[in-house]
Amino acid sequence: MLEIKNLHANAGDEPILRGIDLEIAAGEVHAVMGPNGSGKSTLSNILAGRPGYSVTHGEVLYAGQDLTQLEPEERAREGIFLAFQYPVEIPGVSNNYFLKASVNAVRAHRGEPELDAMEFLALSQEKMKAVDMPADLMNRSINEGFSGGEKKRNEVLQMLLLEPQLSILDETDSGLDIDALRVVAQGVNSLRSPDRAMLVITHYQRLLDYIVPDRVHVLSAGRIVRSGGKDLALELEEKGYGWIEEASA
């Protein structure tokens, strides 16, 4: 589903990613771990098409097509979803209005009829239950005044509503208590299916107790320095990132 070949990329004018190779097949969940500043968010931003991040070398193919040619909204319509590490607060725009516009943009792209207010209400209520989100958050402005946990739940809610083919979660677990972590993991797991793939970025092993990955990659200074099965995460937890950095130096 996703093929990243020798990817070099800049954040602003800074070279951050220095040759990443990563293949994720449909049905798989991959975890990317790594110390702060290693380039995890840069990778997810490149995949989502955030302005200010550019590919300088290499390829990113999604379902066989060159992802870098697509605008962010086209990527989203094609089934790519990024759960933001820092969700943006947007005053004056109700969460409900936003999510309905988003769902309908994807539906229109798929040639499905748009949902009316009642249909969307039913759908959103069902998904909100799944992430244990209080009803009033729908009528509030997007993420404005939301707690850290509420923002992350809101990201997962959006993921459940859009049912993406490829979900990228950028440290969705950071700053969450154990209950919130479970809710997030349940949401992710409920989407797992043979035709979807996921890239779960995390700083801690903890999340991977709940979302069990098929592969784990360790990112350091813009390179994948180690890949392995789910046990790699445990080893990393035990020995710390210093171990990897030393090993790869």
Added chain:
Amino acid sequence: MTSAEKRSISAWLEASARIVDVGDEAPFLREARSQALATLSGQSLPTRRLESWKYTSLNEIAKIEWAAPRGPLQKNQELPATPLSRQAGLRAGLIDGRFVTEPETPKYQGARLVSLSETRTGELAPSGCLDVLGQVADLKRHFFTALNTALLDDGACLEIEPNAQIAEPIHLSIVDSKSQTLSCPRLALKAGAGSRATLVIEHLTFGDGPRLAAFVSEIIVEPQAELDLILVQREESESFLASNLYARLEQHGRLRVHTLTLGGRLVRNEVVSELAGQGAEVDLRGLFIGSEDRHIDHQTTIDHAVSHCTSRELYKGVLGDSSRGVFCGRIIVRPDAQKTDSQQSNPNLLLGEKAEIDTQPQLEIYADDVRCSHGSTIGRLDPEALFYLQSRAIGPESARAILTRGFAQEIVETVPKAVGHPQLESLIAGALEAATAQAFGEGP
């Protein structure tokens, strides 16, 4: 002189100096008019050489010859119904400055809305309005207030009875019906002690051609009264409007003014509020939306005369095309006004390449134990927010429109629900569409 006679403003000024009273005027009115005439003698339209008119030129107004409609009202004048007026209980209008009411005005509990000319002949004599008219406005400082007063012969008087609690909005339409005509609508409003009410003032024009309205409102908010004013300025694109609003707040009086400037060629708003009684609170909120080469100028003065008063001020501008905005927010804290709590903010969204905003706070603080903050920003849409929406499949054009509406929404949110949020939002959406058509027309 006949009502059809057209003159330049300066010719009007000369002529008005010769206008002697029309005979049936009450003494208080005669006095106000003669003061205004004295003030105007030798004056002409303000020019940009004056500090307070630095950013706003009246040249276009000076070039046009205007008729001033005086004399009796045409028969069968009808109050226009608008989506906002349909939400109202009590309503009336000032059509070309003339008071018009519904054919059968129901007796309304707690409020009286009558013509100033009735007041003046003493028939209904709502004494409250006589305490207000000419008592709050500043003839000397504001040219259009002097002009309005010099030519005054009708207006609206609204008196809210003490302790009346009126949930339904009261609606006053200000209509300029004739091309090339100067009108001088006037409002005197007294919110009686402990009362609560909402007044919507909606400016409309019908038909093509330039109009000039010099609108003056004078307001007294008595102790513990709570008054919401919503000014909806949505004239056609050739209209000029000077709206000068003066309010005096007594002890624990509360006034909230929403000024929504959605239309007009040139709109100049003066809002002057005097916090004259301890514990008074004023909240000025404005949304102004410019498109094409429209010009919108806000001059506000909040005068903290006594201690323990609160003022809040938030004006948001959305300027498209080559439109131009001006915001000058003056805050005076007098030596006695200790424990003043004042906040002012003026964020602006510049959407047009050639759009401009001049924004300046003007703080005059003569007391030491006060909290005053102010800030203004001039910006474009937040790229982070734009990317967030795009990453959720929303195209850039829709995303920009959503964010712009979101920017404006903050002002609408505090308007009392009974005024009609969907109605207001649709008026605002129309103005935003005009302002953003060019800026967002071609997405990247």
